[in-house]
Amino acid sequence: MAEIRSQFGTRSSRVGSYSFILTAVVLAILITVNFALSFLPDSYAQADLTANQLYSxxxxxxxxxxxxxxxxxxxxxxxxxxxxxxxxxLLHNYEDYSSKVKVEKKDPDLNPDFTNAYTDEEIYNNSVIVECGDRYRYISYEEMYEVSSTDYYSMYSSADEFSGEKLITSAISYCTTEELPVVHVLEGHGEAELSTSFADAIETDNLETESLSLLNGESVPEDVECILINAPSTDISEEEKDMLIDFLEGGGRVLILSGTNTEDELPNLKAVAEYYGISVLEGVVVEESTDHYIFNMPVILMPEMGSSDITDPLINDNYHVIMPVAKALDVSEPDGDVTVTPLLTSSEDSFLKADGYNIETYEKEDGDTQGPLTLAALATKDIDDGNQMQLVWIASSVLLDEAYNQYSSDANEDFVLNALEMMCEKDDSVSVRSKSLTNEYLTVSTGSASLIKVVTIGVIPAIYLIVGIGVVVRRKRR
Structure with a gap:
């Protein structure tokens, strides 16, 4: 017994006891801290290390x-x-961030009739209903995942993007907004139908759309504030031209997408723009600067963006508009009380091919107009009662084509939406992008792509080769 007691009294046993006690204290502290952290909101207790911040x-x-x-x-x-x-x-993050948000879980097996008051659609697990007072919006689980790829043999579809935050934030904004702005879409002239993607984007942005015809009217209805004219294939009438000018003179807002297409010359529609210092030039813009076009196609432009309320959000986030097959605009001679701001411009190496769709070469020829060229412009004019006339002309009929919009990572749609938001005076707009679950398109100009090829295929292998030769020569000399 005395021998055992003497062993515990040695220096090594005392050090071991101290180590054991210290370890126990550290473990107790860690357990206590971990227990305390479990009561904190997830946004404070956990870190989102995913590349696209999927959990934030x-x-x-x-x-x-x-x-x-x-x-x-x-x-x-x-x-x-x-x-x-x-x-x-995602739902926990909303609830943790704001005390005004409460998440309630509803089991459809236990509450089969709960959703009947909100929707008659088929209900999928993980669907969401956002409600505030008398307003609500139902978000189907299927809408939260954007599927764009399907394996042909297995018929298995994989989701590319998660849109949960975009849809829920939009729904909250919708439920807390008493009156939504309305964009009136002109019809009756063979206008192109809005793409499904853009129509969904407008709804998500909490803008409503209504059809508008001026064929049988004497003036633009008084409740109309913003008109969208999307790629008409035939011209408006002389009477409609006068209606649109009167509408603009009263502080109205008009956005026109019209460029090189199969449409006729559209003299009356162009006269509306000319009234405010924007003249449409016939032809097709061709780029010679490889930094300003993509896919080795000099008519699929990647224009420069001028600073404005419409373009600044895209510039700040380093997005690029992709503009296929565009005409040019002359904005050099606006009236004294009209201000014209170029929104998109080609490079100084570009030129306007006068032959339009009949061009046979991308080379500059006699009669072609040298760049830089304006591709989209905003005309504004202050009205006496404090309102402001706004007219945007985008010189491409296919800017909103879903394929080109996808190549631009939705920048094309955002460009047009930004213009509509400005025209509708939608100051509370919240633009949240879907979060990629795979890869996003990287918009790279033809010049940059060529440089990357030279570096990866030529320069880097050459460096390795030179270094290798140097090592071999040095070893032989030894």
Whole structure:
């Protein structure tokens, strides 16, 4: 016994005892801290290390949530054990960030009739209903994932993007907005139908659309504030031209997409723009600067963007508009009380091919107009009663084509949406992008692509070769 007691009294045993006690104390501290952290909101206790911040809400959503005055209830329709990881984390983030947001879980097996008051659509697990007072919006789980690829043999579809935050933030904004702005879409002249993607983007942006015909009227209806004219194939009448000018003179806003297409010359529609210092030049813009076109196609332009309320959000986020087959605009001679701002311009190496669709070469010829050339412009004029006339002309009929919009990572749609938001005076707009689950398109000009090829195929291998030869020569000399 004395021997055992003497062993515990040695220096090594005392050091061992101290180490054991210290380890126990550290473990106790870690357990206590971990237990305390479990009571903190996920946004404070966990870090989102995913490349696209899939488990976080964006700064735009946070700004909107910080300004909430009314209580928001988000009903999460999901059966036990069927919770989607992304949706669950996203909803917790909304609830953690704002005390005005409350998430309630509704099991469709236990509450089969709950959704009947909100929608008659088929209900999928992880669908969401956002409600504030008398306003609500149903978001189907299928809408949260954007699917664009399907394996032909297995028929298995894979989701490319997660749109949960974009849809929920839009729904909250919708539910807390009493009256939504309306964009009136002109019809009756063979206008191109809005793409499904752009129509969805308008709805998500909480803008409503209504059809507008001026064929049988004497003036633009008084409740119309913003008109969208999308790629008409035939001209407006002389009477419609006068109606649009009167509308603009009263502080109206008009956005026109019209460029090189199969349409006729559209003299009356062009006269509306000419009245405010924007003249449409016939032909097709061709780029010679490889930094300003893509896909080795000098008519698929990647124009420069001038600073404006429309373009600044894109410039700040380093996005590029892709503009296929465009005409040019002359904005050199506006009236004294009209201000014309170029929005998109080609490079100084570009030129306007006078032959238009009949061009046989991308080389500059006699009669072609040298750049830089304006491709989209904004005309404004202050009206006596404090209103402002706004006219935007975008000189491409296919800017909103879904393929080109996808190549631009939605920058084309955002460009047009920014213009509509400005025209509708939509100051509370919240633009949240879908989050990629795979890869996003990288918009690279032809010149940059060529440089990358030279560096990766030529320069880097050459460096390795030179270094290798040097090493071999040095070893032989030894």
């Amino acid at each position: 809400i964006s700064s735009q959503s946070k700004v909107m949530l910080s300004s909430l005055e009314d209580d928001i209830t988000i009903y999460w329709i999901v059966a036990a054990g069927q919770e989607d990881e992304y949706v669950e984390k």
